[in-house]
Amino acid sequence: MDVLPLDSFIVINHTFLNDQNREVLSLLYQPIMGSIAFNLYVTLWGFIGNENINHYDIVNTMQLKLEDICKAREKLEALGLLKTYVKKGDLNEYIYELYSPLTAYEFINNPILDTSLFNNVGKKAYENIVNKFSIPNINLSEYKDISKTFRDVFSFTQTKRINNKNIVKVKHLGLDFEPTIDLREVLGNIPSELIDYKSIDSNTRMLIYQLALVYGYDNKTMTTIIEDSLGCNKKIETDVLKTNCRNYYKFENKNHVPAIVDREQPYAWRSNTNGGSKLDLYIKELEEASPKEFLTSKNGGCEPTRADLKLIEYLLIDLNLKPGVVNVLIDYVLRINNNKLNKAYVEKIASQWIRCNINTVADAINIAKGENKKKIKQQSKKLPDWLDKEIKSDLMSEEELRAFEKELGVGIND
Incomplete structure (x- = not known):
């Protein structure tokens, strides 16, 4: 509406x-x-x-x-x-x-919110944030609690209480989402002698739904993980369940956390422009698409190969590039390298961008554009045929660069 x-x-x-x-x-x-x-x-x-x-x-x-x-x-x-x-x-x-x-405790222990935070800020920033809310671990075994109680300090007489039913109370809303599994089927596949169904309260059910959504598990997988998370009292141990879900995902995905390639540009590093120029729209597209989505669009709707996804994960995790910057890098390399993502070549450019502290889409576009112009000027003499075949795709021609910039709505001499 x-x-x-x-x-x-x-x-x-x-x-x-x-x-x-x-x-x-x-x-x-x-x-x-x-x-x-x-x-x-x-x-x-x-x-x-x-x-x-x-x-x-x-x-x-x-x-x-x-x-x-x-x-x-x-x-x-x-x-x-x-x-x-x-x-x-x-x-x-x-x-x-x-x-x-x-x-903070409730947030970090909510699988959906916790994973969303991790995916938006990255591992290092996530750890710094969590540490900020952590309580120092102090051994109190040699200390004595000398705190006073209320009655030790205050005295009061009973009086008639006023009506305070309209006083503001702190209230929380839960996250509203569609379950991705049939919990009845998931639990029904576990033999009754192994699990105490009556012990599964609403909080445990919600946790199972959240974990299935975060990690993309189906009914069969969740059944297996829940079975492995049952204690000797036949109850689901929620901490063990969370650990097992994460470990299972890391095992299946070679130690990577969920949805890394589906991260979008963090809002803190997005542009504030509301313009309608081609460049503004292009920047917005790169900011709002995950690297996986962007590469899929560049592939004409075909899913990226496993090798390409590993390369994206490497850029996001190991090199800690922002998702929007990765999108610019993908677009730039595909344009100048005959639609091929060569890891060594991508890594070389990425390393330069890291040294230049490139975090925004706009900065990435500017450095890519400037670097290509510089290479064109430096290549002043014809290369041997055998070498030209190796690196001729490393540069956009003057005409290709003009066409690219025309698409963005900017001039070559901007």
């Missing part, structure tokens, strides 16, 4: 925006949902208690297009931070219910 600037709204508070919540939103949620959604959450919180306001007030406050704000709102909804209701009329009326983010 399209939202109009004059459509009114009110914000209902189901949260407290304290320092801890801000830190969780900033470090854990923001890499997944992006800065616009983060700012929208804070902006809506600022509108709590306001009356006679409409969506133009949000547009005016955030200085963004309403379309971008609505997309950000959907991300908040998908992450369980916002619930939206609408009453239709000549001008629609909206109710936005703000919900608290999960605690």
Whole structure:
């Protein structure tokens, strides 16, 4: 449903925006949902208690297009931070219910959110974030707890309590997603003498659904993993289940974490342009497509080969290139190397980009364009035939470069 600037709204508070919540939103949620959604959450919180306001007030406050704000709102909804209701009329009326983010512990122990964070920030940044929320491991065996209790310090007399049922309570929304497995079938395939079905509560069922979604497991695979995660008391040990799911995936995928090749450019490294030029649209395409998706499109819809996927994983994991930068690298090499992704050649260019600290799509495009022009100028004399056959594809011709830049809507001398 399209939202109009004059459509009114009110914000209902189901949260407290304290320092801890801000830190969780900033470090854990923001890499997944992006800065616009983060700012929208804070902006809506600022509108709590306001009356006679409409969506133009949000547009005016955030200085963004309403379309971008609505997309950000959907991300908040998908992450369980916002619930939206609408009453239709000549001008629609909206109710936005703000919900608290999960605690850091709850977030990191949620397989879907945890994996999404890892895929957006990479291994090193992920470890730094998790360490920030970790509690120092101090041995208290030689210490004595001397803390006072409430009655040790305070005294009180019983009085009649006032009605406080409308006081704000912190509430969380769960992630809303479609299950990818039939849990009844998964559990039904496990002999009853091995498992205590009554011990499987709603939290365990939700965890199984989440793990199956994150790792892409089918009914048969989840049955096997659950069987291996049963304790001597016939109950599913959830920590063991999570470990087994991860280990099984790493074994099947040669020690790689899930969906690495499906990562998109992190929002922190995306451009803020809303322009409609060919270059802007090209940048947006490279930012919003994962390397696997982009290479599939370059292959005319055919899935990349195992060798190409291994190369992408190498660029993302070992060289720690951003997904959007990998897309530019793929496009550049395919154009100048007869549609072939030679690992040694790709690695050579990637190493240069790393030294130049290339993190954004725009920077990658600029360095690729500049490097190709430099090579054309340096190649001033004709090469021997035998050598020309080896490296003639390493350069775009002047005509090809002009055509490429025309496609982007920029000039060769820009």
